[in-house]
Amino acid sequence: MKIGIDKIGFAAPDYVVDLADLAAARNIDPNKYKLGLLQSEMAVSPVTQDIVTLGARAAQAILTDLDKTQIDMVIVGTESSVDQSKAAAVFIHGLLGIQPFARSIEMKEACYGATAGLSLAKSHIAQFPDSKVLVIASDIAKYGIASGGEPTQGAGAVAMLVTANPRIMVLNNDNVCQTRDIMDFWRPNYDKYPRIDGRFSTEQYTNCLTTTFDHYQQKTGKTLADFAAMCLHIPFSKQGLKGLQAIGKKDPESLERLTERFHEAIVYNKLVGNIYTGSIFLSLLSLLENSRALKPADQVLFYSYGSGAVCEIFSGNLVEGYQDYLQPDRLEVLKQRTRLNVSDYERIFFEEIQLDETGSSIQLPEDSSPFALTKIENHQRIYRKA
Ligand code: CAA
16 A cells, blocks of 8 residues: 655744854854855744644645645644643644544654654554654754854744645655664753753764664665665755765765755755754655756655764655646745844744743733634633634
């Protein structure tokens, strides 16, 4: 049975900061961000937009009423959870009006969670071919003002509908994972921002890739020559490029082709920043919507990496007519976001919800987005759908 991605959607918050402005404010050469990190802009989420509202918005963009009656599992992968106990998927299930007899869960392993969700969705469809699974990767990447990771921050969500006989991409059964108990990027329960061993994290990203790819090649017999394109986890675009170069150095011909596709696969990531679990799938969306070189049946290689660390290499094949299920004007939509100066970015991105003695929010800013957090009442988050 063919199982894979039938639909894919994306949502970013409506605010953005130009990294040239951030560089000027931090007294850093703008080329460090533009060329050194290969990033141009970063999405900024106000306090009324969290992983629930962004996830619901990404999913709402692709789901029909019929889909909502057929989905029987909602999986949200995230690093930036809103609750230690209740799954964001339960809030999203409610906001979208998905039929009640569904399983809704959250998965965590840094930037890898949604990839695990995709595998679970695939197994579920193999068992129940008539069902549909909604997999959402939703994150807000915040490192703090003037921190090393600040120019790689971002926010956004990717939603994928996983079904039998998918219309965009068939996922193959060639997955190879690796787990390494390391501390390269982590966030203790008492911390707002992650703790990072920056240089070590970049080395681990690449070493996990090269060692897992060796194992993948041994297991599957596939080589880089078999792939039309590669999508990697993109904490910042230069990291993905370095990863590709590390596995491609023994095959310059494939590396040249995959590098051309790579630049098409980071068009959106450069404008949004890191969205942790969703970054690899935003890269897929960018590839599909910005490449004219791809053909049906082309095979795409994936490298998912979550610090801590778990990684996975897998592949998928494009389905004839996949272009009909995309959104060709997405770049235009991204250009319409409100540009913030650096002091407004600092005020909006790092604003904290103030609670009174009953656990209720004082007053949240107005937000006209399709889904928004309106208030907290007795420690309960209250969302509204426009
Ligand atoms: N012009 C052009 N390039 C310049 C430059 C200039 N004026 N100044 C510096 N650069 C280049 C540097 O040469 C370097 O490029 P190379 O790595 O190719 O040599 C690049 O810009 C970055 O410079 P630094 O290494 O000096 O930057 P830094 O130390 O300030 O920070 C970082 C880099 C450690 C990655 C930091 O951004 C960070 O901590 N990021 C968060 C952690 C992260 O993203 N890790 C990635 C792997 S972990 C993961 O993937 C999970 C996840 O999502 C977090």
